[in-house]
Amino acid sequence: AQSVTQLDSHVSVSEGTPVLLRCNYSSSYSPSLFWYVQHPNKGLQLLLKYTSAATLVKGINGFEAEFKKSETSFHLTKPSAHMSDAAEYFCVVRSYSGGGADGLTFGKGTHLIIQP
């Protein structure tokens, strides 16, 4: 079984400052990890994914995340926040259990607030 913990339910930063959204996971097998973003009243959009290639993953809109197996973490960062980054962010894990597909396991989400 796998699980995901997003360590902050809300994060507030000023426009132009760095963003850090923290995510820890647990998985019995080699996981695939994703970050999705959801803007208000919209569906989910994939930001980036890790699937056992490079541990530093670059995504859309200047976001990136680093897979750290020793820390079981997959934190999302961006060097400079923009007002349009205000949204809900979900860390997601999928691991192969040998019993077939079972969808994704979502964290509870981090609400990112950008102060002008």
Place this chain on the structure above:
Amino acid sequence: NAGVTQTPKFQVLKTGQSMTLQCAQDMNHNSMYWYRQDPGMGLRLIYYSASEGTTDKGEVPNGYNVSRLNKREFSLRLESAAPSQTSVYFCASSPGDFYEQYFGPGTRLTVT
């Protein structure tokens, strides 16, 4: 390409009524999924279909049924709606295991 489409966008039901949520994808994906999203809970998997002709239960299947009508379409049915099923429902599709999932815009369902 439209991607993943869902109908309706909004629905209000009375307790005990039934309805079907429709989902279609035009990306020729094998796998399709239904999730529900509740405040502070993230998304939880209701049912999924790894390929045409197969369906399996997810984390919260009680009170729901699904049909994988063909490769494009995957419907979710509430036979007797309950207030606990008030939620936002998302359909998603994927080329297969370990690939990312692509989400529809969601259906906001209220059961009174």
